[in-house]
């Protein structure tokens with residue numbers, strides 16, 4: 001799907017929605033802890049996807065708080081609402097359809113949020129600064145803007161698996177070819193500063209595992225899913241052939257059976273406070 005807000009490389013078919021749900025299972029506790037939410041806060045979550053983390057924030061701020069998720073893809077919203085209903089949490093968070101570059105807020109909502117949050121969104125938009133500026137405008141003076149994103153340069157695996165390391169670089173290149181920045185993570189503090197927020201915190205949330213850990217298969221499944229979901233874009237924007245691509249993914253699954261297989265990754269996380 002393509003709008004002015006850029007092309008989303010992963011799409012929203014049911015396989016990708018399953019991967020995104022799995023990623024939420026692996027990451028949400030750490031993301032929530034980092035945010036240090038207080039009860040009663042009003043939160044805006046842009047690029048809210050399937051809404052699992054949006055609802056987690058809503059549970060945390062409680063009935064005195066309010067959480068609005070903004071998502072561009074109607075299939076993501078539909079699934080977010082389906083999951084909320086199935087968990088008995090329909091209405092806990094509000095989901096609105098809209099683009100991060102033109103978010104659907106009423107006039108009297110601007111400048112009223114305590115926190116604006118976006119996770120894994122800025123890597124998919126061609127003008128991330130305009131999105132962060134919008135987030136700064138959405139929060140009150142003194143409100144927090146929290147950005148979590150990827151920097152695809154930090155992926156490491158051992159024992160070495162050159163086909164996957166090469167495929168990962170090709171995957172990162174395909175972001176550039178779509179006009180997006182695969183290394184946006186390192187720019188988060190700078191974007192906050194430029195957008196009118198005083199940087200306040202900066203950290204990595206670790207996303208690492210190894211053979212023998214009960215969650216390792218889920219980590220590997222996520223990596224294979226990230227690449228698999230971008231398969232067509234990678235084939236369209238690089239010289240890699242379909243059979244080389246598929247072989248690399250099957251090599252990754254073989255690699256994951258090694259008794260000493262290990263992988264390291266991390267989510268870049270930064271917080272700024274609206275200046276004026």
Ligand SMILES: C[S@@+](CC[C@H](N)C(=O)[O-])C[C@H]1O[C@@H](n2cnc3c(N)ncnc32)[C@H](O)[C@@H]1O
Pocket residue numbers: 004005006007008020024046047048049050051052053070071072073076098099100101118119120121124125
């Ligand atoms: C990787 S998912 C992350 C979803 C959620 N933030 C999470 O962490 O689970 C990125 C989401 O951003 C949405 N998205 C991409 N570009 C967007 C844009 N310009 N405006 C609004 N949503 C967008 C995609 O449809 C997708 O649901």
